[in-house]
Amino acid sequence: MKTRIIDMSIKELESALDKSEISSVDIAKSYIAQIEKVDDKIGAYLYINKEAVKQAEALDTKRKNGEKLGRLAGMPMALKDNMCTVDMPTTCASKMMQGYMSPFDAEVVKRLKGEDAIMLGKVNLDEFAMGGSTENSYYKITTNPHDISRVPGGSSGGSAASVVSHQALVALGSDTGGSIRQPASFCGAVGIKPTYGSVSRSGLVAFASSLDQIGPIARNVEDAALTLEVLIGHDAKDSTSVKFEKPSYETEIKKDIKGMKIALPREFFEQGVQSDVKESILKAAEKFEKLGAIVEDVKIKNLDYALSAYYIISSAEASSNLARFDSIQYGYRTDEYASLEELYKKSRQEGFGKEVKRRILLGTYALSSGFYDAYYKKALKVRTLIKQSYDEIFKDYDMILSPVAPTTAYKIGEKRTDPVEAYMGDIYTVPVNIAGLPALSMNCGFDKEELPVGMQLIGSTFSEDTLLRAAYNYEQAYKTEITKTGGVYGG
DSSP states (O other), X not given: OOOOGGGOOHHHHHHHHHTTSSOHHHHHHHHHHHHHXXXXXXXXXXXXXXXXXXXXXXXXXXXXXXXXXXXXXXXXXXXXXTBOOSSSOOOTTOGGGTTOOOSSOOHHHHHHHHTTOEEEEEEOOSGGGOOSSSOOOSSOOOOBTTXXXXXXXXXXXXXXXXXXXXXXXXXXXXXXXXXXXXXXXXXXXXXXXXXXXXXXXXXXXXSSTTTOEEEXXXXXXXXXXXXXXXXXXOOTTOTTOOOOOOOOHHHHTTXXXXXXXXXXEGGGGSSSOOHHHXXXXXXXHHHHHHTTOEEEEEOOTTGGGHHHHHHHHHHHHHHXXXXXXXXXXXXXXXXXXXXXXXXXXXXXXXXXXXXXXXXXXHHHHHHSTTTIIIIIIHHHHHHHHHHHHHHHHTTTOSEEEEESSSSSOOBTTTTXXXXXXXXXXXXXXXXXXXXXXXXXXXXXXXXTTSOEEEEEEEESTTOHHHHHHHHHHHHHHSHHHHOOOSHHHHO
Protein backbone atom coordinates (compact mmCIF):
# COMPACT_ATOMS: atom_id res chain seq x y z
CA MET A 1 0.00 0.00 0.00
CA LYS A 2 1.37 3.39 -1.01
CA THR A 3 2.12 5.72 1.91
CA ARG A 4 -0.13 8.77 1.98
CA ILE A 5 1.55 12.16 1.95
CA ILE A 6 -0.14 13.07 5.24
CA ASP A 7 1.41 9.99 6.88
CA MET A 8 5.00 10.84 5.90
CA SER A 9 7.62 12.25 8.28
CA ILE A 10 9.79 15.28 7.51
CA LYS A 11 12.63 13.08 6.26
CA GLU A 12 10.29 11.00 4.09
CA LEU A 13 8.76 14.12 2.55
CA GLU A 14 12.20 15.62 1.92
CA SER A 15 13.33 12.44 0.19
CA ALA A 16 10.20 12.34 -2.01
CA LEU A 17 10.65 16.02 -2.91
CA ASP A 18 14.31 15.49 -3.82
CA LYS A 19 13.37 12.60 -6.09
CA SER A 20 10.55 14.66 -7.68
CA GLU A 21 8.04 12.00 -6.62
CA ILE A 22 5.87 14.73 -5.08
CA SER A 23 5.81 18.54 -5.06
CA SER A 24 5.30 21.12 -2.34
CA VAL A 25 1.90 21.80 -3.87
CA ASP A 26 1.00 18.11 -3.49
CA ILE A 27 1.88 18.32 0.20
CA ALA A 28 -0.09 21.52 0.83
CA LYS A 29 -3.14 20.26 -1.06
CA SER A 30 -3.06 16.89 0.76
CA TYR A 31 -3.10 18.56 4.17
CA ILE A 32 -5.78 21.07 3.19
CA ALA A 33 -7.91 18.18 1.89
CA GLN A 34 -7.47 16.42 5.23
CA ILE A 35 -8.52 19.57 7.10
CA GLU A 36 -11.65 19.79 4.94
CA LYS A 37 -12.33 16.09 5.54
CA VAL A 38 -11.98 15.79 9.33
CA ASP A 39 -11.87 19.17 11.04
CA ASP A 40 -15.63 19.39 11.39
CA LYS A 41 -15.23 16.49 13.87
CA ILE A 42 -12.01 17.70 15.50
CA GLY A 43 -12.44 21.49 15.58
CA ALA A 44 -8.71 22.20 15.63
CA TYR A 45 -8.50 25.17 13.25
CA LEU A 46 -9.65 28.71 13.96
CA TYR A 47 -8.22 30.05 10.70
CA ILE A 48 -6.94 28.33 7.54
CA ASN A 49 -4.26 30.08 5.51
CA LYS A 50 -5.73 30.71 2.05
CA GLU A 51 -2.24 31.40 0.65
CA ALA A 52 -0.74 28.01 1.59
CA VAL A 53 -0.93 26.55 -1.93
CA LYS A 54 0.51 29.74 -3.48
CA GLN A 55 3.41 29.56 -1.02
CA ALA A 56 3.94 25.94 -2.03
CA GLU A 57 3.92 26.92 -5.73
CA ALA A 58 6.64 29.49 -5.06
CA LEU A 59 8.77 26.83 -3.35
CA ASP A 60 8.35 24.44 -6.29
CA THR A 61 9.53 27.21 -8.63
CA LYS A 62 12.59 27.82 -6.46
CA ARG A 63 13.33 24.10 -6.38
CA LYS A 64 12.95 23.85 -10.18
CA ASN A 65 15.33 26.80 -10.65
CA GLY A 66 17.94 25.26 -8.37
CA GLU A 67 17.63 28.04 -5.75
CA LYS A 68 18.60 27.38 -2.16
CA LEU A 69 15.75 26.16 0.03
CA GLY A 70 15.31 26.21 3.81
CA ARG A 71 15.63 23.21 6.11
CA LEU A 72 11.84 22.84 6.39
CA ALA A 73 10.97 23.65 2.77
CA GLY A 74 7.40 22.64 2.01
CA MET A 75 6.72 21.21 5.48
CA PRO A 76 3.14 22.07 6.56
CA MET A 77 2.90 23.61 10.04
CA ALA A 78 0.11 24.86 12.28
CA LEU A 79 0.43 27.65 14.86
CA LYS A 80 -1.30 27.97 18.21
CA ASP A 81 -3.37 31.14 17.95
CA ASN A 82 -1.48 33.05 20.63
CA MET A 83 1.51 33.59 18.32
CA CYS A 84 1.42 36.79 16.30
CA THR A 85 1.16 36.59 12.51
CA VAL A 86 0.97 39.42 9.99
CA ASP A 87 -1.07 37.46 7.45
CA MET A 88 -3.56 35.69 9.74
CA PRO A 89 -5.66 36.87 12.71
CA THR A 90 -4.31 36.38 16.24
CA THR A 91 -7.23 35.90 18.64
CA CYS A 92 -5.93 33.83 21.59
CA ALA A 93 -9.33 32.07 21.23
CA SER A 94 -10.87 35.10 22.98
CA LYS A 95 -13.70 37.47 22.18
CA MET A 96 -11.38 40.18 23.50
CA MET A 97 -9.07 39.78 20.47
CA GLN A 98 -11.59 38.80 17.81
CA GLY A 99 -10.33 39.87 14.36
CA TYR A 100 -7.02 41.29 15.66
CA MET A 101 -4.29 41.50 12.99
CA SER A 102 -0.74 41.81 14.28
CA PRO A 103 1.66 44.25 12.55
CA PHE A 104 4.51 41.73 12.99
CA ASP A 105 5.28 38.00 13.09
CA ALA A 106 6.38 36.25 16.27
CA GLU A 107 10.07 35.34 16.17
CA VAL A 108 9.29 31.61 15.97
CA VAL A 109 7.02 32.27 12.98
CA LYS A 110 9.82 34.24 11.30
CA ARG A 111 12.20 31.32 11.86
CA LEU A 112 9.80 28.79 10.37
CA LYS A 113 9.09 31.03 7.38
CA GLY A 114 12.82 31.67 7.02
CA GLU A 115 13.29 27.91 6.58
CA ASP A 116 10.45 27.81 4.00
CA ALA A 117 7.89 25.97 6.12
CA ILE A 118 4.28 26.41 4.98
CA MET A 119 1.88 27.87 7.53
CA LEU A 120 -1.43 25.99 7.22
CA GLY A 121 -3.27 28.15 9.74
CA LYS A 122 -3.96 29.01 13.37
CA VAL A 123 -5.32 26.41 15.78
CA ASN A 124 -7.55 26.49 18.84
CA LEU A 125 -6.57 26.83 22.50
CA ASP A 126 -8.00 27.58 25.89
CA GLU A 127 -8.59 31.34 25.96
CA PHE A 128 -5.28 33.15 26.51
CA ALA A 129 -3.76 29.68 27.12
CA MET A 130 -5.58 29.37 30.46
CA GLY A 131 -6.89 25.84 30.87
CA GLY A 132 -6.09 22.19 30.35
CA SER A 133 -8.84 20.97 28.04
CA THR A 134 -9.41 23.46 25.16
CA GLU A 135 -12.99 23.78 26.40
CA ASN A 136 -12.33 27.39 27.41
CA SER A 137 -12.13 28.77 23.86
CA TYR A 138 -14.64 31.48 22.92
CA TYR A 139 -15.01 30.01 19.43
CA LYS A 140 -15.28 26.22 19.65
CA ILE A 141 -14.41 23.08 21.60
CA THR A 142 -11.67 20.92 20.12
CA THR A 143 -12.04 17.14 20.44
CA ASN A 144 -9.57 14.29 20.90
CA PRO A 145 -8.87 12.42 17.64
CA HIS A 146 -8.80 9.10 19.51
CA ASP A 147 -12.31 9.65 20.90
CA ILE A 148 -14.21 12.78 19.90
CA SER A 149 -16.29 12.64 23.08
CA ARG A 150 -13.13 13.48 25.05
CA VAL A 151 -10.92 16.53 25.45
CA PRO A 152 -7.58 16.79 23.62
CA GLY A 153 -5.96 18.44 26.64
CA GLY A 154 -4.86 22.02 26.78
CA SER A 155 -4.14 24.73 26.44
CA SER A 156 -2.43 23.61 23.20
CA GLY A 157 -5.25 21.18 22.42
CA GLY A 158 -5.72 22.48 18.89
CA SER A 159 -2.02 21.98 18.19
CA ALA A 160 -1.96 18.37 19.42
CA ALA A 161 -5.28 17.45 17.79
CA SER A 162 -4.26 18.92 14.42
CA VAL A 163 -1.06 16.87 14.36
CA VAL A 164 -2.58 13.58 15.51
CA SER A 165 -5.53 13.86 13.09
CA HIS A 166 -2.97 14.47 10.29
CA GLN A 167 -4.16 18.03 9.67
CA ALA A 168 -0.63 19.36 10.24
CA LEU A 169 2.78 17.72 10.12
CA VAL A 170 4.02 19.69 13.14
CA ALA A 171 2.31 22.36 15.25
CA LEU A 172 3.72 24.91 17.65
CA GLY A 173 2.27 25.16 21.13
CA SER A 174 3.07 27.17 24.23
CA ASP A 175 3.68 25.66 27.66
CA THR A 176 3.11 27.63 30.88
CA GLY A 177 2.40 24.72 33.21
CA GLY A 178 2.15 21.70 30.92
CA SER A 179 0.21 23.09 27.97
CA ILE A 180 2.37 21.32 25.37
CA ARG A 181 3.04 18.11 27.28
CA GLN A 182 -0.45 17.35 28.59
CA PRO A 183 -2.26 17.61 25.22
CA ALA A 184 0.59 15.64 23.63
CA SER A 185 -0.04 12.99 26.28
CA PHE A 186 -3.83 12.97 25.85
CA CYS A 187 -3.53 12.74 22.04
CA GLY A 188 -0.55 10.40 21.81
CA ALA A 189 1.91 12.86 20.25
CA VAL A 190 5.47 14.00 21.02
CA GLY A 191 5.59 17.40 22.72
CA ILE A 192 8.65 19.34 23.87
CA LYS A 193 8.72 22.12 26.44
CA PRO A 194 12.25 23.57 25.99
CA THR A 195 14.45 25.19 28.63
CA TYR A 196 13.15 28.63 29.59
CA GLY A 197 14.99 31.20 27.48
CA SER A 198 16.08 28.80 24.74
CA VAL A 199 13.21 29.71 22.35
CA SER A 200 12.20 33.33 21.83
CA ARG A 201 8.91 34.51 23.35
CA SER A 202 8.89 37.62 21.17
CA GLY A 203 5.44 37.79 19.57
CA LEU A 204 3.87 35.25 21.94
CA VAL A 205 0.86 36.84 23.64
CA ALA A 206 1.88 36.57 27.28
CA PHE A 207 0.04 34.56 29.92
CA ALA A 208 2.74 34.28 32.60
CA SER A 209 5.99 35.72 31.30
CA SER A 210 8.38 33.90 33.65
CA LEU A 211 6.81 30.52 32.83
CA ASP A 212 5.71 30.64 29.15
CA GLN A 213 7.76 28.72 26.60
CA ILE A 214 7.10 27.80 22.95
CA GLY A 215 7.79 24.30 21.63
CA PRO A 216 6.82 21.80 18.92
CA ILE A 217 4.25 18.99 18.89
CA ALA A 218 4.83 16.25 16.31
CA ARG A 219 3.90 12.65 15.52
CA ASN A 220 7.44 11.36 16.05
CA VAL A 221 10.59 12.34 17.93
CA GLU A 222 12.72 13.16 14.89
CA ASP A 223 10.17 15.62 13.47
CA ALA A 224 9.99 17.34 16.86
CA ALA A 225 13.79 17.47 17.08
CA LEU A 226 14.23 18.90 13.57
CA THR A 227 11.64 21.61 14.25
CA LEU A 228 13.09 22.49 17.66
CA GLU A 229 16.52 22.91 16.08
CA VAL A 230 15.06 25.67 13.89
CA LEU A 231 13.25 27.36 16.79
CA ILE A 232 15.98 27.56 19.42
CA GLY A 233 18.59 30.29 19.58
CA HIS A 234 19.16 33.74 21.01
CA ASP A 235 16.83 36.61 20.09
CA ALA A 236 17.82 40.18 21.00
CA LYS A 237 14.13 41.20 21.05
CA ASP A 238 13.46 38.89 24.01
CA SER A 239 15.17 40.02 27.22
CA THR A 240 14.85 36.51 28.69
CA SER A 241 16.49 34.84 25.68
CA VAL A 242 19.75 33.04 26.50
CA LYS A 243 22.88 32.72 24.37
CA PHE A 244 24.11 29.11 24.24
CA GLU A 245 25.75 26.69 21.84
CA LYS A 246 23.13 24.98 19.68
CA PRO A 247 23.64 21.21 19.40
CA SER A 248 22.65 19.14 16.36
CA TYR A 249 19.63 17.27 17.62
CA GLU A 250 19.47 15.33 14.35
CA THR A 251 22.89 13.82 15.16
CA GLU A 252 22.46 13.47 18.92
CA ILE A 253 19.22 11.47 18.86
CA LYS A 254 20.88 8.58 16.97
CA LYS A 255 23.31 7.79 19.83
CA ASP A 256 22.45 4.96 22.23
CA ILE A 257 21.49 5.42 25.88
CA LYS A 258 23.60 2.70 27.52
CA GLY A 259 24.65 3.81 30.99
CA MET A 260 22.23 6.74 31.08
CA LYS A 261 20.88 7.24 34.61
CA ILE A 262 17.14 7.82 34.98
CA ALA A 263 15.47 8.88 38.23
CA LEU A 264 11.99 7.51 39.02
CA PRO A 265 10.18 9.56 41.72
CA ARG A 266 8.04 7.03 43.56
CA GLU A 267 5.96 9.74 45.27
CA PHE A 268 4.38 10.42 41.88
CA PHE A 269 2.62 7.05 42.11
CA GLU A 270 1.35 7.24 45.68
CA GLN A 271 -2.16 8.65 45.19
CA GLY A 272 -4.57 9.95 42.59
CA VAL A 273 -2.90 8.22 39.64
CA GLN A 274 -5.02 6.15 37.28
CA SER A 275 -3.88 2.51 37.52
CA ASP A 276 -3.33 2.22 33.75
CA VAL A 277 -1.13 5.33 33.82
CA LYS A 278 0.97 3.99 36.69
CA GLU A 279 1.36 0.60 35.01
CA SER A 280 2.41 2.13 31.69
CA ILE A 281 5.05 4.39 33.27
CA LEU A 282 6.55 1.55 35.30
CA LYS A 283 6.64 -0.63 32.18
CA ALA A 284 8.37 2.23 30.36
CA ALA A 285 11.02 2.25 33.11
CA GLU A 286 11.62 -1.46 32.53
CA LYS A 287 11.92 -0.86 28.79
CA PHE A 288 14.54 1.85 29.34
CA GLU A 289 16.52 -0.65 31.41
CA LYS A 290 16.38 -3.14 28.51
CA LEU A 291 17.87 -0.41 26.31
CA GLY A 292 20.83 -0.12 28.69
CA ALA A 293 19.75 2.74 30.95
CA ILE A 294 19.94 2.58 34.74
CA VAL A 295 16.64 3.39 36.49
CA GLU A 296 16.62 4.11 40.23
CA ASP A 297 13.93 5.24 42.68
CA VAL A 298 14.35 8.75 44.10
CA LYS A 299 12.45 11.28 46.19
CA ILE A 300 12.22 14.89 45.04
CA LYS A 301 11.77 17.35 47.89
CA ASN A 302 9.30 20.26 48.02
CA LEU A 303 7.12 19.22 45.07
CA ASP A 304 4.04 19.14 47.33
CA TYR A 305 4.07 22.94 47.21
CA ALA A 306 4.57 23.29 43.45
CA LEU A 307 0.91 23.44 42.39
CA SER A 308 0.02 26.16 44.91
CA ALA A 309 3.09 28.21 44.02
CA TYR A 310 2.39 27.84 40.30
CA TYR A 311 -1.20 29.08 40.45
CA ILE A 312 -0.20 32.09 42.55
CA ILE A 313 2.74 33.06 40.31
CA SER A 314 1.00 32.39 37.00
CA SER A 315 -2.23 34.14 38.02
CA ALA A 316 -0.32 37.16 39.36
CA GLU A 317 1.57 37.49 36.09
CA ALA A 318 -1.64 36.97 34.11
CA SER A 319 -3.33 39.74 36.06
CA SER A 320 -0.48 42.07 35.15
CA ASN A 321 -0.17 40.99 31.51
CA LEU A 322 -3.89 41.14 30.73
CA ALA A 323 -4.23 44.64 32.20
CA ARG A 324 -3.21 45.95 28.75
CA PHE A 325 -6.56 44.86 27.29
CA ASP A 326 -8.43 48.04 28.14
CA SER A 327 -10.44 48.32 24.87
CA ILE A 328 -8.79 51.69 24.18
CA GLN A 329 -5.68 50.74 22.19
CA TYR A 330 -7.05 47.48 20.76
CA GLY A 331 -9.33 44.63 21.66
CA TYR A 332 -13.07 44.22 22.15
CA ARG A 333 -15.07 47.33 23.07
CA THR A 334 -18.58 47.28 24.55
CA ASP A 335 -21.32 49.08 22.61
CA GLU A 336 -22.82 51.14 25.42
CA TYR A 337 -21.03 52.97 28.23
CA ALA A 338 -21.54 56.22 30.12
CA SER A 339 -18.00 56.82 31.38
CA LEU A 340 -14.40 55.74 30.85
CA GLU A 341 -14.56 53.55 33.95
CA GLU A 342 -17.70 51.84 32.69
CA LEU A 343 -16.02 51.31 29.29
CA TYR A 344 -13.16 49.45 31.00
CA LYS A 345 -15.44 47.38 33.21
CA LYS A 346 -18.02 46.37 30.63
CA SER A 347 -15.49 45.68 27.88
CA ARG A 348 -13.41 43.39 30.09
CA GLN A 349 -16.49 41.76 31.59
CA GLU A 350 -17.91 40.97 28.15
CA GLY A 351 -14.59 40.31 26.39
CA PHE A 352 -12.99 37.82 28.81
CA GLY A 353 -14.28 34.30 29.50
CA LYS A 354 -14.96 32.75 32.90
CA GLU A 355 -11.57 31.01 33.31
CA VAL A 356 -9.60 34.13 32.38
CA LYS A 357 -11.60 36.21 34.85
CA ARG A 358 -10.98 33.61 37.55
CA ARG A 359 -7.20 33.81 37.05
CA ILE A 360 -7.18 37.62 36.89
CA LEU A 361 -9.10 37.81 40.16
CA LEU A 362 -6.83 35.29 41.87
CA GLY A 363 -3.70 37.07 40.64
CA THR A 364 -4.92 40.54 41.56
CA TYR A 365 -5.77 39.29 45.06
CA ALA A 366 -2.32 37.71 45.49
CA LEU A 367 -0.63 40.97 44.47
CA SER A 368 -2.83 43.28 46.53
CA SER A 369 -1.65 45.24 49.54
CA GLY A 370 -1.63 43.06 52.64
CA PHE A 371 -1.49 39.78 50.72
CA TYR A 372 1.64 40.22 48.58
CA ASP A 373 4.01 38.92 51.27
CA ALA A 374 1.69 36.14 52.38
CA TYR A 375 1.13 34.72 48.90
CA TYR A 376 3.18 35.99 45.97
CA LYS A 377 6.47 36.55 47.82
CA LYS A 378 6.17 33.17 49.53
CA ALA A 379 5.44 31.48 46.19
CA LEU A 380 8.66 32.94 44.77
CA LYS A 381 10.60 31.44 47.70
CA VAL A 382 8.99 28.07 47.04
CA ARG A 383 10.02 28.41 43.40
CA THR A 384 13.66 28.68 44.47
CA LEU A 385 13.36 25.61 46.70
CA ILE A 386 11.85 23.56 43.85
CA LYS A 387 14.66 24.57 41.49
CA GLN A 388 17.20 23.53 44.12
CA SER A 389 15.46 20.17 44.59
CA TYR A 390 15.77 19.42 40.89
CA ASP A 391 19.40 20.55 40.85
CA GLU A 392 20.16 17.98 43.55
CA ILE A 393 18.65 15.18 41.47
CA PHE A 394 20.56 16.18 38.34
CA LYS A 395 23.89 15.91 40.17
CA ASP A 396 23.44 12.13 39.97
CA TYR A 397 20.94 11.53 37.15
CA ASP A 398 20.63 12.43 33.46
CA MET A 399 16.85 12.74 33.56
CA ILE A 400 13.65 12.06 35.48
CA LEU A 401 10.88 9.75 34.28
CA SER A 402 7.33 10.52 35.42
CA PRO A 403 3.71 10.57 34.27
CA VAL A 404 2.55 13.64 32.34
CA ALA A 405 -0.92 13.62 33.89
CA PRO A 406 -2.61 11.47 36.54
CA THR A 407 -5.26 10.31 34.05
CA THR A 408 -5.82 9.80 30.36
CA ALA A 409 -8.16 12.11 28.39
CA TYR A 410 -11.46 12.72 30.18
CA LYS A 411 -14.91 13.37 28.75
CA ILE A 412 -15.80 16.82 27.44
CA GLY A 413 -17.65 18.68 30.20
CA GLU A 414 -16.52 16.28 32.93
CA LYS A 415 -14.41 18.78 34.89
CA ARG A 416 -15.91 22.12 33.89
CA THR A 417 -17.87 22.49 37.11
CA ASP A 418 -14.86 21.89 39.38
CA PRO A 419 -11.86 24.05 38.39
CA VAL A 420 -9.79 22.86 41.37
CA GLU A 421 -10.07 19.25 40.20
CA ALA A 422 -8.99 20.36 36.73
CA TYR A 423 -6.02 22.27 38.22
CA MET A 424 -4.89 19.11 40.06
CA GLY A 425 -4.26 17.52 36.66
CA ASP A 426 -1.20 19.78 36.33
CA ILE A 427 0.55 18.26 39.33
CA TYR A 428 3.33 16.54 37.32
CA THR A 429 3.95 19.30 34.79
CA VAL A 430 3.98 22.65 36.63
CA PRO A 431 7.19 22.01 38.65
CA VAL A 432 9.11 21.89 35.36
CA ASN A 433 7.98 25.41 34.40
CA ILE A 434 8.63 26.73 37.89
CA ALA A 435 12.23 25.48 37.63
CA GLY A 436 12.66 26.55 33.97
CA LEU A 437 13.65 23.02 32.90
CA PRO A 438 13.17 21.18 29.59
CA ALA A 439 10.72 18.26 29.42
CA LEU A 440 9.37 15.95 26.76
CA SER A 441 6.07 14.09 26.57
CA MET A 442 5.57 11.01 24.42
CA ASN A 443 3.24 8.05 24.22
CA CYS A 444 4.19 4.93 26.18
CA GLY A 445 1.03 2.84 25.86
CA PHE A 446 -2.75 2.84 26.07
CA ASP A 447 -5.29 2.41 28.83
CA LYS A 448 -8.22 -0.04 28.87
CA GLU A 449 -10.26 2.37 26.71
CA GLU A 450 -7.47 2.52 24.10
CA LEU A 451 -6.60 6.09 25.07
CA PRO A 452 -2.93 7.17 24.97
CA VAL A 453 -0.82 7.29 28.13
CA GLY A 454 1.99 9.85 28.10
CA MET A 455 5.32 9.62 29.87
CA GLN A 456 7.38 12.67 30.76
CA LEU A 457 11.16 12.95 30.54
CA ILE A 458 12.57 15.89 32.52
CA GLY A 459 16.15 17.11 32.18
CA SER A 460 18.52 19.74 33.51
CA THR A 461 18.69 23.10 31.75
CA PHE A 462 19.68 22.89 28.05
CA SER A 463 19.66 19.07 28.06
CA GLU A 464 17.08 18.80 25.26
CA ASP A 465 19.54 16.68 23.27
CA THR A 466 19.65 14.08 26.06
CA LEU A 467 15.86 13.95 26.36
CA LEU A 468 15.41 13.62 22.61
CA ARG A 469 18.04 10.89 22.47
CA ALA A 470 16.28 8.84 25.16
CA ALA A 471 12.89 9.41 23.54
CA TYR A 472 14.15 8.47 20.06
CA ASN A 473 15.74 5.24 21.32
CA TYR A 474 12.53 4.32 23.11
CA GLU A 475 10.38 5.16 20.08
CA GLN A 476 12.50 3.12 17.67
CA ALA A 477 12.60 0.09 19.97
CA TYR A 478 8.90 0.04 20.88
CA LYS A 479 7.24 1.74 17.89
CA THR A 480 4.68 -1.03 17.36
CA GLU A 481 3.51 -0.77 20.99
CA ILE A 482 2.99 3.01 21.06
CA THR A 483 1.41 3.59 17.65
CA LYS A 484 -2.30 3.43 16.89
CA THR A 485 -4.02 3.99 13.55
CA GLY A 486 -7.56 3.98 12.27
CA GLY A 487 -10.66 6.16 12.66
CA VAL A 488 -10.25 9.92 12.66
CA TYR A 489 -6.73 9.44 14.03
CA GLY A 490 -5.57 7.74 10.85
CA GLY A 491 -7.58 10.07 8.65
